Amino acid sequence: MAVLVTGGAGYIGSHTVYELLERGREAAVADNLQTGHREAVHPKAAFRRVDIRDRAALDAIFQELAIDSVIHFAANSQVGESMREPLKYYDNNLGGTMTLARVMLDHGVGRIVFSSTAATYGEPERIPILETDRTLPTNPYGETKLAMEKMLEWVANAGGPKFVSLRYFNAAGAHAGGGIGEDHRPETHLIPLVLRAAAGQSDYIDVFGDDYDTRDGTCVRDYIHVSDLARAHILALEYLEKGGESDVFNLGNGQGFSVMEIIGAAGKVAGRDIPLRIRPRRAGDPAQLVASNRKAGDVLGFTPLHSDPAGIIASAWKWHSAHPHGFAQA
Ligand code: UDP
Numbered sequence: 001m002a003v004l005v006t007g008g009a010g011y012i013g014s015h016t017v018y019e020l021l022e023r024g025r026e027a028a029v030a031d032n033l034q035t036g037h038r039e040a041v042h043p044k045a046a047f048r049r050v051d052i053r054d055r056a057a058l059d060a061i062f063q064e065l066a067i068d069s070v071i072h073f074a075a076n077s078q079v080g081e082s083m084r085e086p087l088k089y090y091d092n093n094l095g096g097t098m099t100l101a102r103v104m105l106d107h108g109v110g111r112i113v114f115s116s117t118a119a120t121y122g123e124p125e126r127i128p129i130l131e132t133d134r135t136l137p138t139n140p141y142g143e144t145k146l147a148m149e150k151m152l153e154w155v156a157n158a159g160g161p162k163f164v165s166l167r168y169f170n171a172a173g174a175h176a177g178g179g180i181g182e183d184h185r186p187e188t189h190l191i192p193l194v195l196r197a198a199a200g201q202s203d204y205i206d207v208f209g210d211d212y213d214t215r216d217g218t219c220v221r222d223y224i225h226v227s228d229l230a231r232a233h234i235l236a237l238e239y240l241e242k243g244g245e246s247d248v249f250n251l252g253n254g255q256g257f258s259v260m261e262i263i264g265a266a267g268k269v270a271g272r273d274i275p276l277r278i279r280p281r282r283a284g285d286p287a288q289l290v291a292s293n294r295k296a297g298d299v300l301g302f303t304p305l306h307s308d309p310a311g312i313i314a315s316a317w318k319w320h321s322a323h324p325h326g327f328a329q330a
Contacts, residue, residue, distance in 0.1 A: 002026040003071060004069070005028070005045070009033060010036040015226045016230040027045040028047075028048070028067065029045045030052060051096075062107040062109065072115060076089055079141045089144045105155075113233050115168070117167055117168055119141055131167070164237075164239065164247055168224065170224065172223045172312050173311075174226065178319060194274060198267070198317075204276055205274055208281055220258050223253065224253050227306070239299070249296040251296055253304050253307045255290065
């Protein structure tokens, strides 16, 4: 029996496949390679290049590979793009999840761990953010992720697969083995862009806003190591396998770091000063996003192993130094 990882060629998905295999589980990957990388797929995972909106292709995978659980990452995930092309997000994110849920029902597959996001909260009511806080997304990316969570909830209520939705804060870092890491095209995330500036591949890191109501005026985020995220998915799967009820959990470190603190930590890791310039605020960025990770600790037994940003950045720097242009193939 295998765990199907949709989007297993993407950043967090590929790390989760490594984690599954390192724990002796069987993994299959379904990915259309629209944003994922074939090279990121562990060689021991069965790989099928399919779009999860293709019901017949998914059906064949469930049949052929004896799938008994799903970890669902396949989705578009860029906030800015979602503002420009909302229907792309409704079609792929919501439509893809609907097809996946149908195929799971057809095959009687009873468990799904779902890749959700802190973007479901929108502008937070308070810090740290609790799972019970208001969800009011401010962009189609967060809106479709919230709708996917709700779809899974209604399907579970109707006797379908049980689910765990994991709302990630800021994923960062790379696998300790050095073979996989972060490679988004275009790259919009802070840490890889800071490391490009550290490596001299760009002239500056742009700091989007220094007039927020935070300790140094720059935005505060909760950075969590991608391998900690990956491990949390396995814990969530085990929780469902032990009969746990469907539920939603935040995944973060529970500690916030500002953009300037991240740039400072990256400078120490890289051993050089990183040139920066202050730019206007980026539309839609809340001043602070920090998780309460208490529920994941209490219920799933999750504790992040990498809580120090320097360690997280060091793993990203190792990947970046060995792969300055990311994976060989887009
Ligand atoms: N950020 C920045 N410069 C960049 C990219 C990001 O100052 O080139 C800031 C961004 O405004 C946010 C934080 O870094 O406050 C993290 O942004 P990222 O895009 O990595 O993740 P997000 O928090 O948007 O999910």
